[in-house]
Amino acid sequence: MISRAEKTANYVVLLAFAAFALGPILTVLRSALGPADSGGSSGFGNFAEAWKIGHFGTYLRMSVGVSVTVVLISVLLSILAGFAFGTMRFRGSGLLFYLFLLGIMMPSEAIVVPLYFDLRTLGLTDTFWAVALPQIAQSVAFGTFWMRTYFRAAGRELVEAGRLDGASTRRILWQILVPLARPAIVTMTVLVFMWTWNEFLIPLVMVTDENLRTAPLGLAFFQGQYSQGFTLLAAGAVIVATPVVILYLFLQRHFIAGMLDGAVRE
Template identity: 40%
Template sequence: MITSSRETWLSRVLLVLLMAFTIVPFVSLFITALHPPGTYPGGLALPETPHWSNFVTAFQSAGMADMLVSSVFIELGVVPVAVLIGTLAGFSLGHLRPPGHKAIFIAFLLGLTLPFEGVVVPLYYQIRDFGLLNTRWAIILPLIGLYMPFAVMWMRAHFVNMPEDLSEAARLDGASTWQLFTRIHLPLSLPALSSLAILLFLWTWNQFLLAIVLVDDPAKRTMAGALGAFQGQWGIDIPLLCAGSLLILTPTLLVFLVFQRHFVTALMQGAVKG
């Protein structure tokens, strides 16, 4: 099917509008962060003297070095474990298909409909009974469990479309189930694995609700969770608040920009396979 010049022009205009709609808020946030502290900037006018020191002040005043260490620790506790368990379960449900796999699939599917807000209250009492309140484990352990439905469904969608001929040929050569997984299917799953890891990284870094409910110490929260304490301290200082918000958002933007090719590859792979 040949695309007409009019359709090409309209698609480009739409793309430019979407880009502007996405970029303008970040530009506004950045320009506001450059204004003198304590002022109330309006519009997108650049200040005569950019106050780059706002970023240094926000970083030091909010103790973002401790927040960064805490976020990295939480990421290392959540993402590798969730990806590992989700991959093993997805391979089992999507390729091995053990007895009862349909019922298990439905259970995980129902788990996708469960919002974090719906479990935060019982989760609070459960974490309290375990004696984990105000620790990083209060964020790590619930997030691993809450990410499981999506992680399993994501990896199952990949393994269910893998050709059966590969497994049959490997088994004829004497490969065990573990060898079939590690030597055949796992290397072919790198796009799906990397995209899943990127998504879980972004969601964990931006996790706000569980961090402020289960952890009182801002230095033990995620960067996004610590934003609540930072806003309470600098809520009336708009430039400093914008500078702090940009510092918190920057790592997620960098990760997505660096690994966007892997993410798009996994999405295109799933779209082609149906």
């Protein structure tokens, strides 16, 4: 049984970590809502001015388009690949799965230059797909590993029971396993969306057209070209971070459940 002193110590440590994590966020919010460095607008007027000067409407549309595309395609492919690796046995499955793991371990910095030349040869640089396709590949590598872990732990008995009842493989996957795997899928969705939204290097290298810049890349250019003070930069940073925060707030219960379920299965 945990003593009162241990509980108090745990709360103190948690509060210290919370203050350490929330401190910079509160500083940015306070700066974004404070008086402008130029002496102009203040409060929510800083967000309107940053939105107009920094062209964040264009950048956010690009980020939303890329993130939604990456999430939809990578989640679908990850479910299919994870189901195959987690419930089926076929020749070369082990080697093929290790190739997926290589996609997780390989950092973007190591492949972005040869990838740029490959996409340029295909005529895809400075296009929407030059930003989306590399991130789909990276996300599928992680998603396959994530879903394989779930299906391998929970899927075999259900697959066997479904087959005894005469269910097809497609029905077993989409009507039996996927509904039960909702927390794991939601967790994967949130993680992939967050990583895609925050990706900086791939858009920086792959596109030069201003209309194809993502929100983090646009924020970096906003810092270097338009804003000479910290107030508008803080407002821009809040604008860029808001979609991820909203998504997490809506899905936090399923996200936490998926993380805990994955920890228990491991």
